[in-house]
Amino acid sequence: MSLKLTILGCGSATPTIDRNPTAQALQVLERFFLIDCGEGTQLQLRRNKIRPRHFDHIFISHLHGDHYLGLFGLLSSLHLYSRSKPMHVFCPSPLKEIIELQLKASDTRLTYELYFHELQGNEEQLIVETNEALVYSFPMNHRIPCWGFKFVEKPRPRSMKGEKIREYNIPFSKIDEIRNGKDFITETGRIIQNEELTFPAKVARTYAFCSDTIYDEQIISYVRNVDLLYHEATFAHDLLDKAINRYHSTALQAAQIAVKAEVKKLIIGHYSSRYGDITALLNEARTVFQNTIAASDNLVIEIS
Amino acid sequence: MSLKLTILGCGSATPTIDRNPTAQALQVLERFFLIDCGEGTQLQLRRNKIRPRHFDHIFISHLHGDHYLGLFGLLSSLHLYSRSKPMHVFCPSPLKEIIELQLKASDTRLTYELYFHELQGNEEQLIVETNEALVYSFPMNHRIPCWGFKFVEKPRPRSMKGEKIREYNIPFSKIDEIRNGKDFITETGRIIQNEELTFPAKVARTYAFCSDTIYDEQIISYVRNVDLLYHEATFAHDLLDKAINRYHSTALQAAQIAVKAEVKKLIIGHYSSRYGDITALLNEARTVFQNTIAASDNLVIEIS
Numbered sequence: 387m388s389l390k391l392t393i394l395g396c397g398s399a400t401p402t403i404d405r406n407p408t409a410q411a412l413q414v415l416e417r418f419f420l421i422d423c424g425e426g427t428q429l430q431l432r433r434n435k436i437r438p439r440h441f442d443h444i445f446i447s448h449l450h451g452d453h454y455l456g457l458f459g460l461l462s463s464l465h466l467y468s469r470s471k472p473m474h475v476f477c478p479s480p481l482k483e484i485i486e487l488q489l490k491a492s493d494t495r496l497t498y499e500l501y502f503h504e505l506q507g508n509e510e511q512l513i514v515e516t517n518e519a520l521v522y523s524f525p526m527n528h529r530i531p532c533w534g535f536k537f538v539e540k541p542r543p544r545s546m547k548g549e550k551i552r553e554y555n556i557p558f559s560k561i562d563e564i565r566n567g568k569d570f571i572t573e574t575g576r577i578i579q580n581e582e583l584t585f586p587a588k589v590a591r592t593y594a595f596c597s598d599t600i601y602d603e604q605i606i607s608y609v610r611n612v613d614l615l616y617h618e619a620t621f622a623h624d625l626l627d628k629a630i631n632r633y634h635s636t637a638l639q640a641a642q643i644a645v646k647a648e649v650k651k652l653i654i655g656h657y658s659s660r661y662g663d664i665t666a667l668l669n670e671a672r673t674v675f676q677n678t679i680a681a682s683d684n685l686v687i688e689i690s
Numbered sequence: 691m692s693l694k695l696t697i698l699g700c701g702s703a704t705p706t707i708d709r710n711p712t713a714q715a716l717q718v719l720e721r722f723f724l725i726d727c728g729e730g731t732q733l734q735l736r737r738n739k740i741r742p743r744h745f746d747h748i749f750i751s752h753l754h755g756d757h758y759l760g761l762f763g764l765l766s767s768l769h770l771y772s773r774s775k776p777m778h779v780f781c782p783s784p785l786k787e788i789i790e791l792q793l794k795a796s797d798t799r800l801t802y803e804l805y806f807h808e809l810q811g812n813e814e815q816l817i818v819e820t821n822e823a824l825v826y827s828f829p830m831n832h833r834i835p836c837w838g839f840k841f842v843e844k845p846r847p848r849s850m851k852g853e854k855i856r857e858y859n860i861p862f863s864k865i866d867e868i869r870n871g872k873d874f875i876t877e878t879g880r881i882i883q884n885e886e887l888t889f890p891a892k893v894a895r896t897y898a899f900c901s902d903t904i905y906d907e908q909i910i911s912y913v914r915n916v917d918l919l920y921h922e923a924t925f926a927h928d929l930l931d932k933a934i935n936r937y938h939s940t941a942l943q944a945a946q947i948a949v950k951a952e953v954k955k956l957i958i959g960h961y962s963s964r965y966g967d968i969t970a971l972l973n974e975a976r977t978v979f980q981n982t983i984a985a986s987d988n989l990v991i992e993i994s
Contacts (some may be wrong), residue, residue: 449795491753
């Protein structure tokens with residue numbers, strides 16, 4: 387398994403019984419990222435057996451309530467659990483003031499350091515690098531400032547062929563550099579090509595998250611060739627006027643972005659509460675981009 | 691039916707799968723009051739088929755997140771539903787600034803007027819009067835400023851005996867004053883006692899809400915003789931030290947307040963997430979006050 391995405395909420399502004407507002411947990415190896423944090427995210431994490439303490443990085447796309455109202459409760463619970471690790475929140479700048487005001491109103495001095503990192507800029511930016519992944523933000527086109535996020539798994543080293551270690555008597559101290567691509571020189575001076583000693587590294591996988599946005603071809607360059615693209619599809623295309631008016635996209639438009647960006651797979655979500663059954667949205671997207679799936683709460687997608 | 695209380699959430703700071711944070715809906719005749727509004731209240735209202743638009747008055751006891759984090763989402767949804775009726779929120783003063791900051795961050799100009807009424811004072815205060823009820827706030831004793839609420843049904847007029855209207859040929863214009871206790875004088879000057887013409891009015895019912903608070907006998911005078919008292923019972927009495935340290939009460943203490951205030955019925959709630967099964971808390975309370983029930987999410991209690 388390379389990347390594992392858990393949909394915690396795939397609804398939009400007004401929640402329904404079946405759909406929580408937007409939140410997703412992304413696991414890259416042992417690293418967990420939280421993407422948006424709508425109301426009820428804590429409970430959804432619990433239902434999906436993901437421990438909040440695993441997260442060190444939370445990404446909030448924009449400050450419509452359905453994308454961040456679960457954050458203060460989550461941060462408060464981590465405090466009550468006596469968290470000591472720092473927490474990093476990447477968000478539009480006003481969120482810092484909101485959270486600090488809420489902390490003050492509840493007379494809470496957190497048990498851990500809370501850092502806010504302001505999302506900004508009109509182009510793709512590297513905002514986080516961990517041992518497992520690189521995370522980029524990029525601007526979307528919504529009624530208020532809004533960002534998408536791209537998660538790029540770091541290239542993994544090649545895998546050693548065990549029998550070659552014995553065959554050429556390779557010392558342990560050389561393993562790391564061979565896994566990173568170096569050839570090996572035996573005691574007799576013979577050069578053994580790296581390809582003979584190792585299996586290729588697993589391909590690094592990529593995931594991009596785009597919610598909320600009007601149809602905007604600027605986004606294509608940011609998400610080009612990703613393995614999985616989440617793109618909002620609030621409305622079916624017969625409500626295009628409404629989509630434009632509210633700076634949202636239709637399922638057809640999400641699929642058009644997927645086609646133009648040549649992504650491997652598309653997942654749609656952020657459905658308007660008017661849709662009880664979203665089969666029509668899924669079918670609409672598939673007319674344009676066949677490899678589309680529909681988000682649903684508690685759905686887990688592995689990109690392996 | 692006189693009063694109908696729906697428990698929307700009976701958990702405490704950290705939510706569990708079975709227990710949402712605090713929120714209650716109280717119906718007095720056709721009037722709906724919302725008491726606290728923890729995260730997830732919107733969904734709980736939906737599950738209980740209570741329409742948010744029914745509320746004109748929301749009461750927030752204090753600014754720990756588990757008592758108000760569902761409010762902004764609820765207010766936003768009412769905006770998206772194009773509400774036009776004003777909404778009145780009774781709350782500690784910092785909540786106004788928090789909500790206004792959230793509205794600004796989401797660039798939202800509400801479709802309806804939102805009025806904040808600051809809870810204050812060291813004694814019982816009448817804060818709302820509607821056709822159906824009087825609502826009082828009173829101070830509780832918690833780590834941060836916190837208020838309880840008492841809902842007093844307004845006295846109802848007496849009921850006319852239909853056959854007496856015919857017997858004494860009572861004109862329609864006299865009915866209201868007779869229902870309000872006046873005698874009737876016939877055309878021949880004979881005085882007919884009110885008791886002969888009417889049935890007694892139904893007794894006005896009362897409900898008091900006390901969450902969160904340390905054990906405090908000051909509260910007794912505010913809730914004396916109510917028909918139903920909700921009193922927090924975060925811990926069992928073996929954790930009294932923890933209760934005192936966190937300004938909470940034990941189930942035993944909730945029952946002691948019920949006894950001393952001579953209430954008719956006690957309902958306990960706001961259980962710590964450490965208690966999966968709360969039978970022990972209920973039993974503990976019943977050793978002191980037999981007529982105790984345990985709150986659970988979606989429980990409906992009618993005081994008739």
